[in-house]
Amino acid sequence: MRIVRTVAELRALLDDERRAGRTVGLVPTMGYFHEGHASLMRRARDACDVVVVSLFVNPTQFDDPADLVAYPRDEARDASVAAVAGVAYLFAPEPAEIYPPGFATSVTVARVTEPMEGAQRGPGHFRGVATVVAKLFNIVQPHAAFFGQKDAQQALVVRRMARDLDFRLRVEVCPTVREPDGLAMSSRNVRLDADARRRAVALARGLEAARSRVLDGATNAVDVVATGRDAMRALDVEPEYFEVVSADTLEPVDPLAGELLVAVAARVGGVRLIDNVLVDAGAR
Ligand SMILES: Nc1ncnc2c1ncn2[C@@H]1O[C@H](COP(=O)(O)OP(=O)(O)OP(=O)(O)O)[C@@H](O)[C@H]1O
Ligand SMILES: CC(C)(CO)[C@@H](O)C(=O)[O-]
Numbered sequence: 448m449r450i451v452r453t454v455a456e457l458r459a460l461l462d463d464e465r466r467a468g469r470t471v472g473l474v475p476t477m478g479y480f481h482e483g484h485a486s487l488m489r490r491a492r493d494a495c496d497v498v499v500v501s502l503f504v505n506p507t508q509f510d511d512p513a514d515l516v517a518y519p520r521d522e523a524r525d526a527s528v529a530a531v532a533g534v535a536y537l538f539a540p541e542p543a544e545i546y547p548p549g550f551a552t553s554v555t556v557a558r559v560t561e562p563m564e565g566a567q568r569g570p571g572h573f574r575g576v577a578t579v580v581a582k583l584f585n586i587v588q589p590h591a592a593f594f595g596q597k598d599a600q601q602a603l604v605v606r607r608m609a610r611d612l613d614f615r616l617r618v619e620v621c622p623t624v625r626e627p628d629g630l631a632m633s634s635r636n637v638r639l640d641a642d643a644r645r646r647a648v649a650l651a652r653g654l655e656a657a658r659s660r661v662l663d664g665a666t667n668a669v670d671v672v673a674t675g676r677d678a679m680r681a682l683d684v685e686p687e688y689f690e691v692v693s694a695d696t697l698e699p700v701d702p703l704a705g706e707l708l709v710a711v712a713a714r715v716g717g718v719r720l721i722d723n724v725l726v727d728a729g730a731r
């Protein structure tokens with residue numbers, strides 16, 4: 448596996464790969480790899496001949512400077528995880544390579560960016576995500592790009608942007624990988640102390656309780672949300688938001704029907720976590 452620092456070098460390498468007839472898969476990340484990241488890399492390796500992983504803690508998507516400073520980093524360990532997963536190129540640029548002096552452009556996606564993470568983290572969050580992902584799509588020009596369902600709203604934002612801006616690639620969303628107790632893997636989990644780690648399972652428990660309530664026939668989102676919130680409070684965790692919405696548009700559904708996204712965010716011991724499940728209300 449080769450570590451690449453510049454756009455020019457990566458472009459030259461990938462031009463050679465494409466000339467040789469090989470397909471290219473891209474896995475965008477912010478590093479500090481766990482099994483969720485590795486599963487995306489393996490899926491990309493199965494689907495494409497050459498896998499590029501980008502490792503860039505994108506400053507423009509952090510509205511909270513403390514969150515950016517505290518974001519965990521370990522490039523050496525990440526490089527070995529990526530190599531084992533069969534990655535060909537680890538693109539790990541400095542911020543000035545992505546945002547050179549004079550940089551003045553951003554990509555704004557309307558509607559799906561507005562609720563949940565957009566409302567909590569501020570309008571800059573998804574603008575930062577969409578802008579850097581658009582740049583990565585243009586730099587790498589992959590045949591397919593792989594994202595995790597754990598960041599469900601981000602995946603919808605990326606799909607919307609790719610469709611609206613005519614990017615010629617397939618966006619694939621891969622299942623959430625969980626710890627044995629159900630906690631969704633996340634780079635930020637490393638910041639949980641022992642008590643917070645024990646209580647962090649509240650997000651998965653709340654989502655499971657809500658899913659059961661939908662599958663038991665609930666038609667009102669308010670009831671489902673109350674069930675989910677109660678299950679979380681049993682572990683002394685108060686959600687920032689707990690929503691049951693259309694999985695396609697993130698808009699309210701009343702009465703509950705079709706493919707639903709149940710999504711939650713909560714601070715546990717000072718660490719902000721998110722999680723979600725898809726529930727097919729048509730299957731009941
Ligand atoms: N548990 C997981 N299962 C599957 N995919 C995941 C999981 N966690 C993250 N991903 C995906 O990996 C990609 C890179 O995410 P990122 O580097 O931000 O990791 P992260 O663990 O989500 O970090 P954090 O949530 O702390 O920002 C994203 O597409 C994200 O959805
Ligand atoms: C997609 C992404 C790499 C953009 O910085 C980031 O939001 C992430 O890691 O999910």
Ligand code: BAL
Nearest residue numbers: 477508509572598601
């Ligand atoms: N994993 C989503 C990127 C972020 O938390 O900023």
